[in-house]
Amino acid sequence: MYMLKNVLRNLSGKPATRLYPLEEREPFPAYRGVITNEVEKCIFCNSCARVCPTDAITVDAKAGQWHYDPFLCVYCSACVEKCPTKCLVQVPTHRKPSVVKFRVLRTGTPRVKKSAAAKGKEESGAEKKAEQE
């Protein structure tokens, strides 16, 4: 009988849950969500790939490519903390559900020797491609 008061209050009160897909809560600012690479600042140093516990990131320094598999990622944000140029950014919203698996490919300026730096700048067309597999 101790529970009766509580049961009646819950019966007449508002539900504790949200109608989720229709109504979303503001995310907490510290939430570990989607990881993106601002590839213009990326120096392709491979630090993120080395610390990643699931090998979700692979870096091709010569081609200037940053591959990231969001389906392998466990969102531990080890890469974001390790990044020396702070080009990896984690936003506090979670990834939207998807029916197909894909890998994120970011192409930037490859890391080149100082003498060839001027040549490299010309092809710095940073673009985001989501390759469907």
Add this chain to the structure above:
Amino acid sequence: MSNRTTVIPFGPQHPVLPEPLHIKFVVEDETVVGAIPQLGFVHRGLESLVRTKDYNQMVFVVERICGICSCIHANCYCNALENMMGITAPPRAQFLRVIWSELHRIHSHLLWLGLFADAFGFESVFQQFWRIREHVMDICEATAGNRVILSVNVVGGVRRDLAPDQIRWMLGRLDELQKGMRELTNTMLDDYTVQERTRGIGYLSKDDARLLGAAGPTLRGSGWEIDERMHGYAAYNDLNFIPVVENDGDCYARAKVRFYEVLHAMDLIREALNRLPESELTVKVPGNPDGEAVFRVEQPRGELFYYIRANGTKYLERMRVRTPTFANVPPLLHMLPGCKLPDVPVIVLSIDPCISCTER
């Protein structure tokens, strides 16, 4: 009369226990006369990953051994490695580790109290416990970034800090949780139906608890004042920690231990938040680990044990985990014979089985 014996399988899929534990019950009419366990349905081989993941990446792997006390696994692993390397995490990191560990203890115990109420058919209490558990889950998400897998521990310290306004907000949410717990105290501890279903059920005497190697609330529910936190790892030495002990040794005593541990964990968190020292969050790690180390911490379910052997490279040589549910299976098999079949879910849940932990 021997042809009246029947064998009833319990699990690996059973409505009362989402985890794959299989027990064959030999029953005579309604009375259980024998219990034969079978484990090994969720073995994932996480221990052998030490040879392919380096010791920093392993922090994220050990957190995934258990889906409910992840932070405490990482705490134990990091402490073991820190001992081996001869470093100590800074004081602020030690206090933050206690705060997150105790948050995990609270949400694990609230989850268990809900499931336990569900096991004896008290659905409204089940829902209410899970409703107030959301306060803790929100605190975890707002401070560490995730609801369950917190990923806050690293070898040498912690990765996240608490801002003063976050601490104020946390204290407010803890007050709301305290209010919710106060409303449920009478129902859980004094209600007639709850007592009928739990008192005297699954009795484990004080001597048997010790002899069979019980751990955690199962041990403390039988009158032993044994808790790894008494050894004072992390910041428990500086905090006013007192183990919760009950003497009855039945399911009711074990529920009572967990209920009061939630309240005590809230006191510990408040104390740690109020006395949070100012210091760095991490210390520098000197090279790769070399040697052997052993560490024990208190999980919500009991004593957790880590053995680590390293060889001077970044990959560890061997890691061995002993989880409290493994220790609590022999006492469970001792409690079961002689009980009635409807009491089986209550008794099985009373040790708080975490099979994913046990099999890794």
